[in-house]
Amino acid sequence: MTRPEHTISRLKSPCLRRSGALLFTLAAGLFLHADALNAAAPTMGINLTNDRLFADAMRGARPNWDSPTHYGDGTGVVGLDGWPAADASIMLWEGVGNNDGNYFIQFNGKAKLGASFGYASFSNQMWDPASNTTTAWMTVTSNGVQNFSLVFTNTQRTASSAVGTGVTNVKVMRPLTEGSTTALAATEMFTDQAENLVSKFKLIRFMDLTGTNGNTQTAWTDRMLPSTRKQSPLAWEHVVRLCNDTNCDAYINIPERASDDYITKLAQLFKYGSDGVNPYTSPQANPVYPPLASGRKIYIENSNEVWNGRFGQFNDNLNAVKADIAANNAEYAILNFDNLPMTGPDASGNYLNQYPLCWRRIAKRLADISNLWRGVWGDGAMMTTIRPIFEFQYANAQNTAVDGMDIMDRYYDNGDNIAHVAVPRPVSYYFWGAGGATYFGAGDNNATTIDGIFASGVPYSSFATTIAGETIWPKAYGLQAIAYEGGWSVQQSGGNGYSNPAGSPACESKYDPRAKQAEIDAQNIFNQCGGDVNVFYASSGVRTWIWGMTDNIFTLASPLYDAIDALNASTQAAPTVGAAVPATGISSGNTTGQFTGRRNFFIRATADGLYNVTANIAGPTTVKVYVDGRCMGTRSLTSTGTIAPVACGLTAGLHTVSFRNVSTYTSAFTSFAVNSGAAGLTIQYEAEDLVIPSETSPAWRIFSDPAASAGYATVLDATAPGDFMTLLVPNVAATVYRIKLGIKEFSSRGISQMSIGRADNFAGTAANVGAPFDEYLNGISFTEIDLGTWSPGTTSDKWFQFKITGKDAASAGYSAAFDYIKLIPQ
Numbered sequence: 001m002t003r004p005e006h007t008i009s010r011l012k013s014p015c016l017r018r019s020g021a022l023l024f025t026l027a028a029g030l031f032l033h034a035d036a037l038n039a040a041a042p043t044m045g046i047n048l049t050n051d052r053l054f055a056d057a058m059r060g061a062r063p064n065w066d067s068p069t070h071y072g073d074g075t076g077v078v079g080l081d082g083w084p085a086a087d088a089s090i091m092l093w094e095g096v097g098n099n100d101g102n103y104f105i106q107f108n109g110k111a112k113l114g115a116s117f118g119y120a121s122f123s124n125q126m127w128d129p130a131s132n133t134t135t136a137w138m139t140v141t142s143n144g145v146q147n148f149s150l151v152f153t154n155t156q157r158t159a160s161s162a163v164g165t166g167v168t169n170v171k172v173m174r175p176l177t178e179g180s181t182t183a184l185a186a187t188e189m190f191t192d193q194a195e196n197l198v199s200k201f202k203l204i205r206f207m208d209l210t211g212t213n214g215n216t217q218t219a220w221t222d223r224m225l226p227s228t229r230k231q232s233p234l235a236w237e238h239v240v241r242l243c244n245d246t247n248c249d250a251y252i253n254i255p256e257r258a259s260d261d262y263i264t265k266l267a268q269l270f271k272y273g274s275d276g277v278n279p280y281t282s283p284q285a286n287p288v289y290p291p292l293a294s295g296r297k298i299y300i301e302n303s304n305e306v307w308n309g310r311f312g313q314f315n316d317n318l319n320a321v322k323a324d325i326a327a328n329n330a331e332y333a334i335l336n337f338d339n340l341p342m343t344g345p346d347a348s349g350n351y352l353n354q355y356p357l358c359w360r361r362i363a364k365r366l367a368d369i370s371n372l373w374r375g376v377w378g379d380g381a382m383m384t385t386i387r388p389i390f391e392f393q394y395a396n397a398q399n400t401a402v403d404g405m406d407i408m409d410r411y412y413d414n415g416d417n418i419a420h421v422a423v424p425r426p427v428s429y430y431f432w433g434a435g436g437a438t439y440f441g442a443g444d445n446n447a448t449t450i451d452g453i454f455a456s457g458v459p460y461s462s463f464a465t466t467i468a469g470e471t472i473w474p475k476a477y478g479l480q481a482i483a484y485e486g487g488w489s490v491q492q493s494g495g496n497g498y499s500n501p502a503g504s505p506a507c508e509s510k511y512d513p514r515a516k517q518a519e520i521d522a523q524n525i526f527n528q529c530g531g532d533v534n535v536f537y538a539s540s541g542v543r544t545w546i547w548g549m550t551d552n553i554f555t556l557a558s559p560l561y562d563a564i565d566a567l568n569a570s571t572q573a574a575p576t577v578g579a580a581v582p583a584t585g586i587s588s589g590n591t592t593g594q595f596t597g598r599r600n601f602f603i604r605a606t607a608d609g610l611y612n613v614t615a616n617i618a619g620p621t622t623v624k625v626y627v628d629g630r631c632m633g634t635r636s637l638t639s640t641g642t643i644a645p646v647a648c649g650l651t652a653g654l655h656t657v658s659f660r661n662v663s664t665y666t667s668a669f670t671s672f673a674v675n676s677g678a679a680g681l682t683i684q685y686e687a688e689d690l691v692i693p694s695e696t697s698p699a700w701r702i703f704s705d706p707a708a709s710a711g712y713a714t715v716l717d718a719t720a721p722g723d724f725m726t727l728l729v730p731n732v733a734a735t736v737y738r739i740k741l742g743i744k745e746f747s748s749r750g751i752s753q754m755s756i757g758r759a760d761n762f763a764g765t766a767a768n769v770g771a772p773f774d775e776y777l778n779g780i781s782f783t784e785i786d787l788g789t790w791s792p793g794t795t796s797d798k799w800f801q802f803k804i805t806g807k808d809a810a811s812a813g814y815s816a817a818f819d820y821i822k823l824i825p826q
Contacts, residue, residue, distance in 0.1 A: 037202060042523055042572045044564065045203035045251060045535035047485060048194070051096070051553050053209070054231065055188035057103065057172040062091040063230040071116045071149040077166070082229060084166035089116070089151040092172060095542070097145040098552055101175025103138040104183035105150075109158065109167035110134055114151035132158055134167075143178065178554040189238070193553045195246050197539055200556075200564050203249035203299060204242065205484065205535050209234040212304045214312035215255040220265045226276055226289060236269055237276070237289040244293045251299040251484075251535065254369055256306060256313035263369055267376035270298055299432075300373065300388045301484060302366040307359060307393050307400045321357045322349065335360050337411045337420050356403045359392075363404035366390050367412065367430040379693030387432035391484040394436050395469035401436070402597070405477055409598070409660075414711075415624070415631075417662045423702045424712060426689055427477040428629065434474035438467060438486025438534055440522045445490050445506055453490060453509045458518040464525045468577050468602070471530040476600035476656040478629025481530055485537040488519060488560055491546055499544040507544050510560060511551075519563035527573040530602065530654050536564075575654035578602025581674035582611065588669045595621070595669035598660040603674055605650040608795030610678040610733045610825055612645035613657055619667030626658035628730060630689060634662070647681035647825070649733035651795050678825045685729055687714045687742070687818035695726035695799065705744070707782045709820045713744055716802070718814040721750075724803040728759060729821060732798045736826040739769065739787040742819030749775030750807040750814035754787060759797035766801065775816055776808040782819060789826060 054060050065076025068087040076088035093099060103120075105113065113122045113136055125136035140148075150172065157165045174191055176182040184191065198204050207213075211233030217223055226237040236252075243250045250270070254263060268279035273287030280287060292298065303313045324332040325342055335357045336342060344351035370388040377386050390408075392400035405427065409415040414424040440463050443456030471481040491497070492506035500507035509515060526534050541548025550558040579586045581603045588599060595617065605611065613625055613632070622636040625646040635643035657674065661667070688702045691714055699717040716725040741754070751774045757766030770787030792798065800821060804814050 037200075037568055038570075040571045041568045042527055042570070043203075043533045044201050044523070044567065045205055045249075045533060046198060046201040046539050047205045047207060047535060047537040048198060048539045049208055049541060049548075050232070050234075051194075051540045052174065052191050053194045055174055055184040055191050056186075057092045057174055058090075058170055058229055059231045060093070061172075061230060062094075063232065065090050066149065068151050068153050072147070079166065081168060083168040083170070084152065084155070085157075086164050086166050087111075087153045087155050088166065089149045090170075091147060091149045094147040095145060098143050098178045098554055099146065099148065100140045100143040101178060101180045102183055103140065103175060104173040104186070105134075105136045105138055105171070106173075106186055107134055107167045107170040108132050109156055109161075109165075111152040111155040111167050113138070114153065115140075116147070116149035116151065119146055119148050120150075129159060137183075138172070190242055190245065194242075197553065197556060198242070198246050198248055200561065200568065201248065201536075203251050203297070203533070203535065204246075205251035205253075205299075206234065206239050207251075207253045207301075207304050207484075208538065210236075210239065210253060212253040212255065212313075215303070216257055216312070217255040218257040218259055218262065220259075220262045220278075223262070226274075236266060237274055240270060240273075240289070240292050243296055244290065247293075247296070249297040249299065250292065251301070253301045253304050256303040256316045256365075260368070260372060263372045264376060267373045271376055296385075298386055299482070300366075300369060300386065301391055302362055302369060304484070305391075305393075306362045307398055317358055317361055318354070321354055321361055322351065325351050325354065325357070332357075334364065334411065335407070337407070338416075356399065359398065359400045359403035360407040362392075362400070363390055363408050367408065370430045379696075382693065383428065383432045384694065388430060389482050389484070390431050390434040390474075390479075391482075392434070392436050392470075392473070395466050396436075396473065401434075401470075401473045405434075405473060406597075409477065415598075415660060415662075417624075419704070419711070422704055424688070425702075426629065428479060431477075431479055433480035433482040433533065434477070435482045435484065435531075436470040438470075438483040438522065438526055438531070439489035439537075440487070440518075441490045442509070446493050447505055450505045450509050450512050453505050454512070454514050454518075458490070458509075458515075459522045459525065463522065464529060464577075467526055467529040467531065471526075471577075472600050472602060472656065475530050475602070475654070476598075476626070476629060476658045480532040482533040482535070483526065483531065484535055486526075486534055487522070487536040487547065487549065488515065489546055498546060499542075500546060502544050511543075511558065513559055515559035516563045516566070519560050520566055523563075523567055524573040528576040530575050530577055575602075575604065578604045578654060579674075580604050580606055581650075582606070582676040584673040584675065585671050586673060587671055588615075594666035595659075595661050596666050598658055599669060600656055600658045601672070603655050603657055605652050605655060605674075608652050608733060609650065609676060610647065610735060611650050612647050612675050612678050612681060613672065614645045614675070615643050615659055615672040616670045617641070617643065617667050618670065620663070620665050621661055621667045622663040624660040624662055626656075626660070628655050629658075630685075630730065633684065636663075640667075645675070645678075645681060647678035647683045649683065649731040649795065651731055655731075681825065683823045683825075684709070685727075685821045685823075686710045686712070687727060687820055688712045690727035690729060690800075690821070692726045692728050692799070695724075695801070697723055700725055705782075708744070709742055713742075713782075713817055713819040716804075716816045716818075718750055718804045718816060720814060721804050721806055723814065724801055725816065725818070727800045727802075727818070727821065728797060729800055729823075730797045731795070732792055732823070733795045734792050736789055736791045738789050738824040738826055740822040740824065741773075741785050741787055742822075743773075743775050743783060743785060744817035744819060745775050745777035745779070745781045745783060746815070746817065747776065747778055747811065748813035748815050749777070749811060750804045750816055751775075752802045752816050753805050755801050755803070756790065756792070757799055757801075758794065759799050762799045762801070766799070772805050774808055776811040778810065784822075 064074040065088045077086040079085040224235045226235040272280035273291040340353040408427040440459035447453040474481045543551040549560040618640040633646040
């Protein structure tokens with residue numbers, strides 16, 4: 001078949017749904033949606049840049065119109081509608097190449113078309129008087145780097161307008177691919193190249209596209225509207241559309257200055273869609289801009305690198321903290337919950353210890369964001385669909401990890417045994433994940449040859465140590481380890497920090513075939529260190545830019561994208577970090593220093609089963625022991641010795657053990673042990689830490705009571721038989737247990753039946769355990785009941801579900817209150 005000289009549509013083949021339900025084949029090859037990626041492969045994302053993102057080149061052009069003779073001067077006369085009101089030009093692209101091919105131009109009005117420096121020719125120009133629409137074809141023959149301006153002269157907005165009155169509604173539809181005679185249809189939003197690229201990943205981070213760094217949006221009215229011609233920053237509606245078109249999950253960055261109202265409306269936009277200005281607040285039959293498709297996830301970060309002094313958000317955060325300190329307000333009381341010395345301000349306006357509060361505020365603000373999204377999406381969507389993520393600097397640089405996690409654990413969960421909040425919540429209530437960056441360079445970035453760069457080691461030899469220093473933080477608090485940025489980063493010394501000298505070994509090494517294996521090795525190391533989601537930076541850029549994974553979006557056959565393809569065809573590497581257990585004498589790394597705060601360690605269980613944890617500590621102390629972020633017990637010593645063992649169940653594989661000193665003593669912590677077995681021990685879980693909101697109905701709450709085992713308990717506000725509460729008990733080993741349940745009896749309690757099943761298949765494995773129990777009492781009493789023995793057949797996470805079956809005739813209601821679950825190995 002012979003193609004005509006110019007075509008707007010193209011032959012389709014059944015591979016991909018597009019808006020408009022059309023299917024097509026790319027010139028560069030078939031591509032699939034992210035949902036079609038290998039489920040066993042590593043979970044990877046991409047930081048997407050604005051390189052040929054929009055099918056309409058006008059959406060990526062400069063925001064200002066120029067005079068018709070001085071390209072790029074920004075002096076074009078513009079009407080109230082944003083379109084030129086006189087002859088004008090506009091810079092479509094600048095400093096980029098590979099733009100050759102045929103473009104379809106459409107606008108309202110009439111004009112003579114031209115291009116800066118004769119970069120293009122024009123043909124088949126026609127004007128339709130009925131619609132006042134001009135169409136034409138523009139051919140760009142050079143693929144070199146250009147600053148390209150499209151020029152409009154002898155303009156008339158309407159047939160009756162004077163000459164020189166401008167044009168409106170200009171569209172410049174890109175070629176299907178570089179050099180193509182086929183242009184994208186005027187109804188298309190994104191280029192095939194952008195969609196092909198992101199289809200290699202499971203999530204898209206929109207940090208650059210939404211203009212996160214230095215973003216000053218505060219009120220909802222400050223945001224970019226989807227109807228605006230120049231999309232910089234990208235409107236949230238287009239973020240949603242790209243994810244829907246490609247079946248990728250969204251990773252968004254909330255502007256640092258965004259108000260609570262802005263954040264709430266953004267949550268509504270993703271849930272319900274928008275009319276182009278405001279979000280809907282309920283489901284719509286025909287939304288103007290649809291919501292995020294069902295099944296897609298939303299990863300939410302508080303701005304980007306708020307700890308980085310290069311960016312405006314760093315100063316926004318610092319100034320907010322200084323204002324709180326000066327005002328001595330409620331926000332300051334939270335940030336400085338442990339009364340750090342705060343002398344100042346000095347002559348420069350700074351305070352002692354202001355930066356720990358800055359890093360705490362990053363985490364606190366994300367907790368606030370999490371609560372706002374919870375208010376829109378509901379408990380059931382949190383940590384499933386809605387995934388707030390706390391990102392810190394490399395391996396806890398500047399203490400950005402420890403300070404952020406500290407406020408979440410010690411303040412929001414009363415982890416230091418001080419009642420800071422009435423309703424404590426674990427970190428995992430607010431955050432789905434956390435992490436840092438995973439950039440890697442060579443052992444010698446300044447090697448004088450490409451061979452020398454690879455011979456020095458890529459990634460550098462201590463890369464695994466760096467990554468393990470990052471992944472331990474989320475894992476120790478029961479979170480997923482997600483890297484917000486990472487990938488190839490060979491930087492020659494003495495540069496500007498963004499680019500390598502053209503043609504240098506540092507510049508050209510990432511285009512060497514050996515870079516493919518280096519990228520694969522780095523991803524495998526991330527997964528071996530317990531990493532869960534790795535988001536690469538960045539999708540494309542000019543050749544000298546350090547981080548672009550290709551310098552030509554029209555061909556993804558670069559070594560770094562070849563690595564992504566290979567990883568997508570692989571199985572995720574298993575964790576290898578941490579001491580294999582059971583084992584004794586595991587060094588704490590703190591044999592001579594003082595044990596304060598919290599110490600976190602990776603371990604790898606060699607088999608499913610019951611284990612017990614002990615620690616050797618010199619001096620009197622009280623220690624909370626955590627496994628996978630959950631407190632499993634508190635132990636005290638009056639002098640140097642070994643704490644009493646704390647029992648836990650472990651599945652084979654990677655886990656964490658943590659110890660927090662909650663005493664006023666500082667003691668040397670020398671080593672710890674994780675031994676097999678739990679004979680004679682009790683494993684106790686606090687109910688308030690276990691509730692699964694999406695599997696609890698109708699309402700539930702946590703209340704404080706000094707008579708409860710840890711000072712708190714959980715209430716199911718049941719109103720009828722059939723209401724239920726589900727608790728997630730992790731890593732339950734296959735053995736025989738006696739189950740005891742702490743409850744609070746009261747005059748409005750109901751009768752409950754407990755059933756237990758696997759968390760990954762509750763409906764298919766659940767079975768009643770014990771007889772129904774009645775919590776009714778004409779009075780108030782915390783008590784413990786014995787529900788008999790139970791023998792799970794597998795080691796896994798379990799759901800303990802309590803369903804209301806009725807009530808005593810004298811009871812005033814059907815509610816139920818749970819304090820703790822005890823599993824006693826028999």
